[in-house]
Amino acid sequence: EIADEQILKNFPSSVRRKLLRRLYFPSLSQTSLMDGVREQFVDDFLVTCSVEIFSPGEEVLTRGTIASHLYLLVGGTVRISPDFDGSSSSDELEEERILEEGEFINETGFFTDTPQADTIRTKTVCKMLTISRSSYKLLAEDHPGSVSKILENLLKKIEGQATKAHGMEPTVRLSKRMEILKAGSAYDVTAFDQSESKEFKEAKALYQIDQSLTEVKDLIKMHMNKLKDDHTTRFLFAASRGDVSTISVMCEHGFDANSADYDFRTALMVSAMKGNTAAVQKILEFGGDPNLVDVHGTSALYEAARNGHEDTMNILLEHGAKLCMSEGKSASTLCQAVFDGDVLTLRRLLRAKINPDAGDYDKRTAAHIAAAEGNTAAMKVLVEFGANLEVRDRWNNSLMDEANSVKAGNLIAYLKSLEK
Numbered sequence: 294e295i296a297d298e299q300i301l302k303n304f305p306s307s308v309r310r311k312l313l314r315r316l317y318f319p320s321l322s323q324t325s326l327m328d329g330v331r332e333q334f335v336d337d338f339l340v341t342c343s344v345e346i347f348s349p350g351e352e353v354l355t356r357g358t359i360a361s362h363l364y365l366l367v368g369g370t371v372r373i374s375p376d377f378d379g380s381s382s383s384d385e386l387e388e389e390r391i392l393e394e395g396e397f398i399n400e401t402g403f404f405t406d407t408p409q410a411d412t413i414r415t416k417t418v419c420k421m422l423t424i425s426r427s428s429y430k431l432l433a434e435d436h437p438g439s440v441s442k443i444l445e446n447l448l449k450k451i452e453g454q455a456t457k458a459h460g461m462e463p464t465v466r467l468s469k470r471m472e473i474l475k476a477g478s479a480y481d482v483t484a485f486d487q488s489e490s491k492e493f494k495e496a497k498a499l500y501q502i503d504q505s506l507t508e509v510k511d512l513i514k515m516h517m518n519k520l521k522d523d524h525t526t527r528f529l530f531a532a533s534r535g536d537v538s539t540i541s542v543m544c545e546h547g548f549d550a551n552s553a554d555y556d557f558r559t560a561l562m563v564s565a566m567k568g569n570t571a572a573v574q575k576i577l578e579f580g581g582d583p584n585l586v587d588v589h590g591t592s593a594l595y596e597a598a599r600n601g602h603e604d605t606m607n608i609l610l611e612h613g614a615k616l617c618m619s620e621g622k623s624a625s626t627l628c629q630a631v632f633d634g635d636v637l638t639l640r641r642l643l644r645a646k647i648n649p650d651a652g653d654y655d656k657r658t659a660a661h662i663a664a665a666e667g668n669t670a671a672m673k674v675l676v677e678f679g680a681n682l683e684v685r686d687r688w689n690n691s692l693m694d695e696a697n698s699v700k701a702g703n704l705i706a707y708l709k710s711l712e713k
Contacts, residue, residue: 369419438547532560667701
């Protein structure tokens with residue numbers, strides 16, 4: 294029999310795509326793994342696959358090996374050997390199973406990089422779509438949302454198997470089995486004859502199954518978290534470089550523009566810090582929240598302001614960005630800018646709508662620092678943005694008191710001119 298792949302490889306890629314879609318798209322899109330996955334990903338996944346034919350009785354996967362390919366059965370049937378081989382009670386519960394077409398046959402091992410749990414042999418002539426791990430990883434880079442959805446679907450499938458396995462909720466089944474196991478163990482050695490109790494053997498085997506399913510669920514969750522971390526790192530690097538193309542591709546394929554690293558820093562914060570205005574604009578278009586803060590309380594607007602990126606600030610302000618600072622941090626930030634004589638940063642912070650009258654624990658404001666430093670330029674900027682000139686600190690010192698203490702003649706004259 295001539296395999297489809299031998300024929301398809303002779304066609305141009307555009308024709309091959311159309312033929313594969315017509316022949317196998319329904320089978321692939323209707324699998325539980327592809328539920329809710331974007332059609333574009335399913336289409337690209339299909340084109341990346343090869344079509345293979347297997348003879349009856351051929352061993353496709355061997356238990357204990359790590360599969361390098363994912364297999365979707367699109368024609369024929371396969372046999373799946375028991376999961377357990379250590380005890381007769383387990384084997385009695387896990388009899389040989391048959392899979393019909395329209396099912397992936399090794400999704401758990403493939404997506405979790407773990408050894409194959411079953412040996413799988415063909416029962417009839419079988420046709421399968423296969424994709425290598427390396428090809429899938431390349432595909433996954435451009436479809437972060439879809440590959441995350443696939444893992445979610447796999448987790449849901451495993452949880453469904455745990456729930457339906459024996460007609461009870463997992464916690465109920467587990468508690469009943471533990472009662473039996475305890476009764477047949479050192480807890481109560483007289484309650485059961487372990488060598489003869491079929492119920493005890495079944496409970497032990499079912500408990501092992503539950504443990505295996507729990508381990509699989511934990512593995513899937515671990516891979517979901519790792520995948521998210523990898524995609525987040527890539528997204529933040531793109532934001533840092535101003536790589537608008539990568540940002541667009543990832544977001545168009547379902548990646549969350551607000552994903553953050555371990556410090557809760559988002560791509561918007563990183564691109565604002567670097568002044569990558571185009572990247573900031575693109576992230577905002579894809580729903581980036583300008584008012585998130587990292588573990589240090591830093592927002593995207595503050596990153597743009599303190600690093601001198603006026604254009605980036607303008608875009609963020611147009612999208613409702615705020616500094617999101619507490620009064621204490623606002624006061625220390627303003628006071629530091631005045632103390633450093635950094636009038637440009639002071640102006641940018643005030644443009645970003647920081648509270649000009651924010652006071653520290655001593656109720657001292659940026660205006661107090663400007664007066665104490667004799668910094669007339671800073672005082673004029675504060676006045677321009679509506680700073681309160683009647684403010685007093687905890688010792689009841691006014692701005693004029695501070696200016697007089699350092700004999701700042703120009704500043705004293707300026708303050709007096711404002712009183713007229």
